[in-house]
Amino acid sequence: MxxxxxxxxxxxxxxxxxxxxxxxxxxxxxxxxxxxxxxxxxxxxxxxxxxxxxxxxxxxxxxxxxxxxxxxxxxxxIGNTMNAGEVIVHGDAGDVIGYGMRGGKIYIKGDVGYRVGIHMKSYKKQVPVIIAGGTAGDFYGEYMAGGIMILLNLNKKNPYVGDYVGTGMHGGVIYIRGKVEEHQLGKEVSVLELDQNDEKELRKHLKDYCKHFDFNIEEIMSEKFIKLLPLSHRPYGNLYAY
Known part of the structure; x- marks a missing residue:
């Protein structure tokens, strides 16, 4: 129609x-x-x-x-509290992509703005995925509680991610293609090397992403990724009385 x-x-x-x-x-x-x-x-x-x-x-x-x-x-x-389905954007996207997202996939070919993936969550088999091919602004993965976020920097810009990456993160995983300086990271995340399971997970999601935008997955995987995980599942627990 x-x-x-x-x-x-x-x-x-x-x-x-x-x-x-x-x-x-x-x-x-x-x-x-x-x-x-x-x-x-x-x-x-x-x-x-x-x-x-x-x-x-x-x-x-x-x-x-x-x-x-x-x-x-x-x-x-885009994808505010989305539960299932796919959104494929053949360009750039703005701020607060995937706010509270609890399922489905968002694929952005280009850059994204601030606070992408904020309060993103997962539950059992519901694992939301956000992949951006370009750069991201500040507070990428802020208060992330679950799901998978992947940032590729295919346009080779520098810096390709803003400050406060993963601030308040307490679940899920972030994969970033390239290096992130320590001063760009939130205090609630740790930087780890990828293992075989991570490589498998990345390939699974990037296979679909590359198909949509006609990218070469081997070229993308030829550069090093880092993995960000939360240091705690309750990073602000000391602020509460219970």
């Missing part, structure tokens, strides 16, 4: 998508998207949404199953 979103209010656009999905429509091509918010939010059907243009904030919030492909840049709040 093709929808020309030029000049369309976000409420009208989302109403059309929801109604068509409830009536059995499986695939949508959204044309001339320009800042419309909340696309795909809360939808629990395995539909596919192609977005041509730049969607607004909170794309795929509470999403539970769809695949969304953005053929341009994304904005802030």
């Amino acid at each position: 093709k929808i020309d979103a030029k000049g369309m209010h976000y409420k009208e656009l989302n109403k059309i998508i929801r109604s068509a999905a409830n009536n059995g429509e499986q695939e949508f091509d959204l044309l001339n998207v320009n800042g419309q918010r909340y696309i795909g939010d809360g939808i629990d059907k395995k539909i596919k949404i192609n977005i041509y243009g730049t969607p607004g904030n909170d794309l795929a919030m509470f999403m539970n199953g769809p695949t969304i492909i953005v053929h341009a840049n994304g904005q802030d709040g």
Whole structure:
């Protein structure tokens, strides 16, 4: 189903998508998207949404199953509390990607902004994944409680990650391709070498990522990664009375 979103209010656009999905429509091509918010939010059907243009904030919030492909840049709040599905962005994305995300996958071809993965969590088989091919701003992985984050720096920028990496982190794992200076790290994380299980885990996720963006996985894996893990599952426990 093709929808020309030029000049369309976000409420009208989302109403059309929801109604068509409830009536059995499986695939949508959204044309001339320009800042419309909340696309795909809360939808629990395995539909596919192609977005041509730049969607607004909170794309795929509470999403539970769809695949969304953005053929341009994304904005802030992609995958807010997302539960399942995929978001693939063929450009850059903004701040607070994957806030409270508890499942599904977000693949960004380019750079991401600040506080990516904040409060990300996992539960049993629900393990969210965020992969960015470029750089990231400050507070990458802040208060992360679970899941997997991977930063690739394929565009070779320097610095490629901001300060306070992993601040408040108490679960999950962060893989970064390249070196991070000690002063860039939050006090709650440790830096470790990869083992065979890490290599296997990276390849599993990067295989899908590379397929979407036509990258060479062997070239990516040829450079050294580091692993960040939390030092404690309760880093601020001493601040509480219990």
